[in-house]
């Protein structure tokens with residue numbers, strides 16, 4: 001027998017953008033009934049293409065779903081679910097690992113205010129979900145209630161992250177894409193290089209006081225994204241002001257309750273949004289004027305204003321503004337958090353840093369000192385360092401999709417309206433290529449070499465940038481930014497970072513101590529080390545008081561050792577004791 005709701009809805013084509021949430025939820029306990037798996041069920045619903053409620057396990061399940069089994073349910077304390085649904089905490093991952101092998105998909109219990117969700121636990125199934133996207137079987141699954149609703153209000157209805165209708169998403173994405181493609185990135189590279197150099201020089205100028213790398217990288221990536229968007233460097237004061245507005249905007253995303261009362265975070269977020277939109281709208285107007293006068297307009301904004309598709313459509317100012325707010329949000333903390341982790345990884349693995357430096361020497365010899373597209377392509381080891389950092393510590397723990405119609409996944413029935421959670425972090429951790437490896441290849445080990453083998457170079461279950469039609473729009477730009485940072489750092493600087501800290505969950509994990517870091521010119525440090533090496537070879541001489549050059553204790557099985565090998569500068573005692581020549 002068919003569910004009364006379904007019988008009404010099955011024949012009625014419903015626009016995806018207006019999925020009624022009452023049809024999206026499925027009863028909590030109803031899914032426990034396991035229905036025998038049928039291997040040869042068609043992937044798509046044979047009878048209908050529209051959106052129904054189709055509660056799995058219900059007596060009224062539609063015949064298509066009845067032919068499929070429902071995934072087993074995993075337990076999850078609801079508080080954790082609310083807090084970390086997207087960030088996949090350890091307990092949550094353990095549930096998936098337990099289910100793996102026997103079950104390739106699990107489902108989370110329905111909690112008050114949340115729908116149940118299905119979670120594929122293998123890369124193949126995650127890719128199968130992403131593959132449903134262009135056909136519209138799966139769409140963006142950010143819930144339209146609770147905290148996620150704030151994304152719609154603060155970013156705007158035309159933002160890619162908010163648009164649910166697959167056709168509208170594809171239309172917008174096609175117009176936005178060229179501003180993030182290889183040609184565009186090549187044109188941004190001189191600015192990226194100059195900006196990263198400037199920030200590193202500022203870090204070094206702070207001397208022994210050093211910087212907190214986490215905060216300093218946030219400033220760098222915010223400066224970066226604004227400069228690349230606007231095509232010009234932003235004066236310091238304006239940058240600070242815009243940074244403050246942006247912080248208020250992001251604070252608004254978690255500023256429950258979402259009621260507009262003066263002085264509340266939500267009120268401040270709405271005001272900040274207004275001003276940021278004003279800033280971008282003014283930029284659009286200027287760019288349009290310049291284009292009309294036949295001038296080239298640099299930056300992402302210039303490219304978006306000039307973008308035109310095959311039918312002659314152009315992006316409106318509102319579409320540009322809503323997506324620039326998204327670009328600011330998506331392209332800022334993601335890169336800074338990843339680079340913070342990369343710095344800590346390099347500090348803790350001096351040999352990796354050494355390899356990075358050697359590669360940079362070769363790259364400079366082959367391509368010259370400038371950061372070009374060819375030079376970036378040639379940085380295979382730097383690429384591996386970034387990808388290994390993203391494997392061990394992906395910033396985005398999970399992405400959510402929602403089924404717009406019933407479909408089959410790995411022999412399970414996914415009813416329309418089900419949230420499908422793709423656990424990117426868990427997938428990276430359970431990648432079969434190293435799941436059972438030990439030593440250097442153990443999943444927890446930081447080892448960029450694993451990414452250098454032909455097998456490791458394949459994406460496998462590593463999906464830090466998501467997948468399908470909504471694959472991170474800025475992935476290539478982010479890689480260019482992060483590799484440029486590592487390249488310039490490795491070429492010119494030595495550093496000491498305090499990695500003895502707790503890593504706390506936020507977007508990815510951040511260091512509780514902010515990762516204090518002291519940067520110095522590499523040449524200076526190398527000279528000191530060479531001097532130390534030359535001196536230590538003449539061990540029979542009596543030496544002056546050893547000079548300690550920086551100090552960083554590293555934990556090891558046998559007590560503690562100094563990561564820098566305790567460089568010493570030695571000179572003849574006689575020389576030192578002789579009175580200065582008059």
Ligand code: HEM
Pocket residue numbers: 160161173225326327330331332334335338395396399400464465466467468469470471472473474475477478
């Ligand atoms: C380490 C850096 C970054 C990581 C790990 C990352 C990761 C992600 C992930 C996982 C998604 C969701 C994909 C999905 O739903 O399947 C996403 C979406 C997106 N990202 Fe990134 N991102 C990074 C940097 C950037 C940068 C630098 C930009 C912009 C300049 C950017 C712009 C976007 C946009 C616009 C989307 C939405 C795409 C859509 O819905 O069509 N991201 N990113």
